[in-house]
Amino acid sequence: NKKGFIFDLDGVIVDTAKYHYLAWKKLANELGFEFTKEQNELFKGVSRKRCLEILLHDIGKVNYTQDDFDRWMIEKNEDYLAFISNMNDSEILPDVPKVLNYLKENKMPIALGSASKNAKPILEKVGLLPYFDAIVDGNNVTKAKPDPEVFLLAAKQLKVDAKDCIVFEDAVAGIQAANSAKMISIGIGDKNVLSEAQFNFNDFTEINIKFIEELIKN
Ligand code: G6P
Ligand code: MG
Numbered sequence: 001n002k003k004g005f006i007f008d009l010d011g012v013i014v015d016t017a018k019y020h021y022l023a024w025k026k027l028a029n030e031l032g033f034e035f036t037k038e039q040n041e042l043f044k045g046v047s048r049k050r051c052l053e054i055l056l057h058d059i060g061k062v063n064y065t066q067d068d069f070d071r072w073m074i075e076k077n078e079d080y081l082a083f084i085s086n087m088n089d090s091e092i093l094p095d096v097p098k099v100l101n102y103l104k105e106n107k108m109p110i111a112l113g114s115a116s117k118n119a120k121p122i123l124e125k126v127g128l129l130p131y132f133d134a135i136v137d138g139n140n141v142t143k144a145k146p147d148p149e150v151f152l153l154a155a156k157q158l159k160v161d162a163k164d165c166i167v168f169e170d171a172v173a174g175i176q177a178a179n180s181a182k183m184i185s186i187g188i189g190d191k192n193v194l195s196e197a198q199f200n201f202n203d204f205t206e207i208n209i210k211f212i213e214e215l216i217k218n
Contacts, residue, residue: 003216004160005103006151006178009114009137011044011170012188014091014126016084016116023080024055027072033059045171047115047144048073081118087125095204100131102209106216109133111154113167115144134158145173148181155181166215172196184215 010016021040028035039058043051052073056064103110111134112119119137123129134157136150143149155162167178170189175197178185187194188201201207 001164002109002160004109004111004155004158004165006111006113006154006158006165006167006183008045008167008169008171008174009112009116009119009122012168013093013096013128014087014122015093016087016122017044019080019083022083023076024051026079027076028055028059031059031061045115045145045169045173047138048077048117050144052076077118084118084122084125087122089127092126092128093203095207097128098209099204099207099212100128102212104131108216109158109160111136111158113150113154114138115141115150145171146176146180148177151177151181151183155183169197170194 007013010020017040020043021035021037024040024043025035035055039055042054046054052069056062056069100110110132112123112132114137116122117138120129120135123132123135134154136154136157140153141150151165151167152162155165158165162181162183165181165183166186167174167181167183168186168188169175169178170187172193175185175187175194179196184199185197186199186201187197188203190202191200194200
């Protein structure tokens with residue numbers, strides 16, 4: 001059967017978490033609060049809107065209007081965009097191109113499955129856009145991970161059966177989404193955190209081509 005390969009973006013292809021952190025921290029500080037790396041961890045794989053809801057809840061802010069909320073969303077994103085404006089290919093995580101190149105050489109369909117609304121410009125900045133046959137991101141889906149919608153849509157666009165798709169993810173919700181789409185889930189990051197994944201690697205340097213070869217064959 002034809003296989004399809006689906007990649008999450010943030011934390012899998014590039015480490016944008018540090019820029020999200022800076023932007024959320026700036027907003028929290030402006031509201032008179034701190035924002036920690038630990039809080040930022042919990043924002044991985046979570047939509048922008050949901051992140052802001054969590055932030056406001058955590059700092060105990062209850063008196064705000066819908067206008068305030070919308071303004072903060074815009075402000076956070078504008079700051080984030082400013083932080084990522086100079087991103088380039090040096091920010092691609094180690095050995096990601098090794099895997100992408102192998103898949104391309106073997107004519108494997110490749111998709112992006114991300115919660116971010118900034119996915120496309122980021123891929124463009126780091127020069128990886130040409131590798132992707134389909135891009136499904138925060139602009140195309142209504143239900144966030146752990147809902148499988150994002151990956152099912154990616155499979156559909158690749159014209160590959162869900163069960164023949166392989167998903168690379170760094171967020172627990174992303175692994176759950178892949179599993180509930182009946183796809184093969186590969187956790188990139190802490191094995192103890194991503195224990196629900198079918199396969200675990202700390203990063204792409206641990207993935208050898210033999211492993212990818214087997215995925216294509218089986
Ligand atoms: C990814 C990141 C999250 C981020 C979300 C939305 O899932 O891991 O931290 O909140 O995308 O990103 P956006 O670029 O649309 O604000
Ligand atoms: Mg991620």
